[in-house]
Amino acid sequence: xxxxxxxxxxxxxxxxxxxILNCDYTNSMFDYFLWYKKYPAEGPTFLISISSIKDKNxxxxxxxxxxxxxxxxxxxxxxxxxxxxxxxxxxxxRKTGGGNKLTFGTGTQLKVEL
Amino acid sequence: xxxxxxxxxxxxTQMGQEVxxxxxxxxxxxxxxxxxxILGQKVEFLVSFYNNEISEKSEIFDDQFSVERPDGSNFTLxxxxxxxxxxxxxxxxxxxxxxxxxxxxxxxxxxxLVL
Numbered sequence: 001x002x003x004x005x006x007x008x009x010x011x012x013x014x015x016x017x018x019x020i021l022n023c024d025y026t027n028s029m030f031d032y033f034l035w036y037k038k039y040p041a042e043g044p045t046f047l048i049s050i051s052s053i054k055d056k057n058x059x060x061x062x063x064x065x066x067x068x069x070x071x072x073x074x075x076x077x078x079x080x081x082x083x084x085x086x087x088x089x090x091x092x093x094r095k096t097g098g099g100n101k102l103t104f105g106t107g108t109q110l111k112v113e114l
Numbered sequence: 115x116x117x118x119x120x121x122x123x124x125x126x127t128q129m130g131q132e133v134x135x136x137x138x139x140x141x142x143x144x145x146x147x148x149x150x151x152i153l154g155q156k157v158e159f160l161v162s163f164y165n166n167e168i169s170e171k172s173e174i175f176d177d178q179f180s181v182e183r184p185d186g187s188n189f190t191l192x193x194x195x196x197x198x199x200x201x202x203x204x205x206x207x208x209x210x211x212x213x214x215x216x217x218x219x220x221x222x223x224x225x226x227l228v229l
């Protein structure tokens with residue numbers, strides 16, 4: 001039951017260039033999406049989120065784009081820095097009443113090379 | 115900056131033993147969660163907790179699992195009789211729950227190894 005998919009297990013980018021991480025979802029009830037960054041043996045760290053009423057949200061070097069018709073979102077990191085090297089998880093949730101559990105993708109390992 | 119804390123960072127136990135994992139959520143948050151990540155797999159939802167009761171739980175969260183908020187600060191996950199397949203990283207998360215703020219903030223995790 002892969003409601004959230006990240007089809008690229010890994011991505012390698014040169015320092016200073018753009019990193020684009022992709023995520024697809026199948027559940028049309030999802031209405032809030034988040035990106036988390038995770039280092040080994042640490043908890044996920046929140047990066048940026050977007051509500052389904054928007055198609056873009058920007059925070060510094062990070063921009064998330066949402067294409068609801070395609071059920072696709074992407075995270076752009078510009079410019080990429082070596083410290084960005086980590087696993088990036090896409091997550092989705094419903095804002096309706098209840099627990100608002102997060103459904104995670106499998107993650108993309110980003111490596112930013114000098 | 116406020117953060118979610120978890121103890122212990124590592125726990126090794128024998129199969130069949132009880133373990134209690136502890137979390138201190140961010141102080142003004144109202145919603146609390148447990149997730150786990152088995153090595154090499156994705157982060158999976160276990161349970162959510164609000165107003166002193168479970169609001170949602172996954173299929174993984176069977177009757178061997180329980181959660182409790184014994185005082186105003188701690189949030190615990192108990193596994194009554196651990197199995198080998200319970201070995202995983204367990205993450206606690208919390209959320210404010212007011213207005214449109216939906217972001218969950220995660221603790222550093224407890225690595226549980228069942229032998």
